[in-house]
Amino acid sequence: MTDRLSDLLTRTARLIAGDGYWAGLKPAQWQALRYLAAANRFSRTPGALTAWLGQTKGTVSQTVAALERKGLVERSEDRDDRRLVRLALTPAGRARLAEAPETVADAMTAGLTGDERAAIEPLLARMLTEHLAQRGYRPFGLCAECRHFIRDAADGAPHRCGLLALPLSAEDAGAICIEQEAA
């Protein structure tokens, strides 16, 4: 009747997802903050955040509003597509993030050996991506591991995005991108 593994996963999930009541922020707000710090400029929009957090647009809109109220996130318009809202951390947001204590997820995984981490990571990755695919969500991923990533484009910028036809800095390459498709 009850599946042992799925029970284990569910309890662990509660602990991790409920983690993050520090410095006046809530778990979802910390996760949004962390995402915005790690995502490239194309992926810092309420829509991308919605897909990343797996929530609805309305919820994310409120989370973003709360972060803006606290002065941790800034909103700006996109010249090309005026429906879009560009999000960015403020210096205060970056500072808050730097002060954050270790997360439960970090503490939990820190107790694993290198071999164990290597064993568990691909399994978890598969579970996540398969589930996201089933729900029609994008999996996200690192810019540099994308099939549209052109290393050393040698036309001024270090690299280049073949999909959006835009130059990429070295920093961009290490960021999370919503358009990413595994190479």
Add this chain to the structure above:
Amino acid sequence: MTDRLSDLLTRTARLIAGDGYWAGLKPAQWQALRYLAAANRFSRTPGALTAWLGQTKGTVSQTVAALERKGLVERSEDRDDRRLVRLALTPAGRARLAEAPETVADAMTAGLTGDERAAIEPLLARMLTEHLAQRGYRPFGLCAECRHFIRDAADGAPHRCGLLALPLSAEDAGAICIEQEAA
């Protein structure tokens, strides 16, 4: 800066923990319902539920109140210790549970092979128990896998609990117990 594995774990955790908006219940309520269905009679109290869910007493008190309002859970007193509140599913609660669709956690783990499940389970179990120990919480566990479990006590009841000095039915042996200590 960002740890890949812990990121993966956090996203997966959000999806799993946020899963369960069916039939007028919320995720936490479903988990409480599932726990109460799987726990033995010593472990069906608000306090045990608090430890299992990893929340605070107040939160759990409200979740239980919501389930009682919906007629899915029943409260009763304990004769021996009148501070305690015993919880039990009502027939309606059991029926609601039977109607529940597959959880995200079940769907995710269903995609794994037997070997993969065998590989991931002990790791997850260790991550969870180590973390619970750190917070001073009990790990819980199956009655039959407890060091206080006396199989085939042969004094009327099938088995026996050495800690509480009580007879155990075959059904009890397969239930979750808050007092459990690994054999």
Add this chain to the structure above:
DNA sequence: TCGCAATGGTAGCGACTCGATACAAATCAT
């Protein structure tokens, strides 16, 4: 056996979550 800490639980508050519905604006496809 008295007093007092520990235990188990509830009450109420405030900020937030989160799905749902409705809506507005910009953009895209035909």
Add this chain to the structure above:
DNA sequence: ATGATTTGTATCGAGTCGCTACCATTGCGA
């Protein structure tokens, strides 16, 4: 042009969840 799609916001209601108080009951030590 014009209707569908995309992107985001507004509002609502139920619930989550940590927090501080608070109340019984129980257990323990002097």
